[in-house]
Amino acid sequence: MSPDRRIRIAPSILAADFAALGAECRAVEDQGADWVHLDVMDGHFVPNLTFGPAVCRALRRHIRTVMDVHLMIAPVDPFIDAFAAAGADLITVHLEAGPHLHRTLQAIRAAGKKAGLALNPATPAEAAAEVIDLVDLVCVMTVNPGFGGQAFIASQLPKIARLRALIGDRPVLVQVDGGITPATAPAVAAAGADVLVAGSSVFASGSPDNPLAYGRNIAAIRSAAEAARGAAPA
Ligand code: DX5
Ligand code: ZN
Numbered sequence: 001m002s003p004d005r006r007i008r009i010a011p012s013i014l015a016a017d018f019a020a021l022g023a024e025c026r027a028v029e030d031q032g033a034d035w036v037h038l039d040v041m042d043g044h045f046v047p048n049l050t051f052g053p054a055v056c057r058a059l060r061r062h063i064r065t066v067m068d069v070h071l072m073i074a075p076v077d078p079f080i081d082a083f084a085a086a087g088a089d090l091i092t093v094h095l096e097a098g099p100h101l102h103r104t105l106q107a108i109r110a111a112g113k114k115a116g117l118a119l120n121p122a123t124p125a126e127a128a129a130e131v132i133d134l135v136d137l138v139c140v141m142t143v144n145p146g147f148g149g150q151a152f153i154a155s156q157l158p159k160i161a162r163l164r165a166l167i168g169d170r171p172v173l174v175q176v177d178g179g180i181t182p183a184t185a186p187a188v189a190a191a192g193a194d195v196l197v198a199g200s201s202v203f204a205s206g207s208p209d210n211p212l213a214y215g216r217n218i219a220a221i222r223s224a225a226e227a228a229r230g231a232a233p234a
Contacts, residue, residue, distance in 0.1 A: 005194055007225045008034035009218050010068050010175070012199035013059075014050065014148045021055070022062040023208035031215035032222070035066035035090075037177075037197045039148075040083075042073035045097050046146035053082040060087035070118065070177065070197075072145045073097065077104055084111035092116030092139050092175075095123055105134040116175070120145065121153050125162040135172055137195065138163055142188070143178030148199040152179025157191050164192030182220040186228035196225060 011033045016024035025036050038056055043049040056069060069088040073079060074097040083091055091108045095101055095117055108115040117128055118139040128138050140160050143150040156176075163174055175195035176188045185196055198221055206213025 007189060007222055007229070008173075008195045009202075009222050010035035010037040010066075010195055010197045011202040011214075011218070012037040012039055012148065012177075012197050013203075014039045015199035015203035017207065020208055021059055024203075025059055025062040027206075027208045027211040028202060028214050028218070029063065029065055031211050032218045033065065033202075033214075035068045035195065036063045037068045037070060037199075038088075039199075040069060040071050040073060041146065045074040045094065046072040048146045053079065053086040056083060056088060057086035066090060068092070068116075068195075068197075070116075070139070071097075072118075077107060080104065080107045081111055084108070084113050088113055090114040090116050090137060092118050092137065094118045094120065094145070095127055096120050102131055102134065105131055109134070118145070118177070119159075119163075121156060125159045125166060128163065129166060132167060132170065132172065137173040137175050138167070139175040139177050139197075140193070141178055142176050142180070142184075145178075150179055152181075152184045154187070157187055160188060160191035160193055180221065182224040185221045185225040189225035189228040193225075196221060 011028040041048045041050040066089045068090045070092045076093050091113050105115045114136040116137040117135045142156045173194040176193045177197040180196050180198040181201040202217045
């Protein structure tokens with residue numbers, strides 16, 4: 001396995017203590033998180049509201065790894081520059097969020113950021129084909145976006161494998177988001193996922209004052225995924 005295909009764990013702070021987000025970001029990074037995943041929701045594209053670019057900007061100085069911003073908003077184009085200015089490393093948009101996806105992805109790269117494309121459970125892998133050279137990551141939603149703590153949708157597993165085949169040897173990562181636990185991580189890793197977003201299963205136990213539990217939760221997901229890929233544990 002080439003080094004750039006190693007498993008990355010991206011805790012979603014959707015499941016963190018919103019009154020202590022900076023400390024939560026530092027705690028999961030100290031405990032082994034590879035990226036930090038920020039879920040932006042607008043109450044329109046998805047039936048929930050979280051936070052916007054001001055909170056992302058405030059969290060930037062608490063994140064030393066990769067600030068992974070998952071935009072569940074429509075329209076998205078008017079906000080790309082704001083999230084870029086907030087310090088996102090990667091900006092992921094939904095294919096279903098607007099009619100001009102090609103333009104949106106170009107705008108993310110024009111802002112100097114890596115571009116991600118998220119696919120809802122009902123959207124086929126093949127829908128990414130025409131823009132695959134415009135993205136750095138494709139996110140397979142393994143729940144319907146909007147809430148943490150939902151059940152993993154196993155029908156997405158063959159889609160992950162089809163997406164991996166479609167990507168071929170391009171430098172594009174496959175991310176999975178939703179319902180990832182030590183029990184579901186092996187199947188997504190075996191299907192070809194590189195970046196595992198996990199909210200509830202990371203933050204279920206532990207706190208910034210008791211961060212070792214975060215470390216155990218992250219390690220459990222990582223070792224389950226790596227074992228399924230046949231890779232040596234880190
Ligand atoms: C759902 C979000 C996910 C969510 C995952 O819309 O995109 O990132 O936080 O949460 P869990 O891991 O609890 O399914
Ligand atoms: Zn997400």
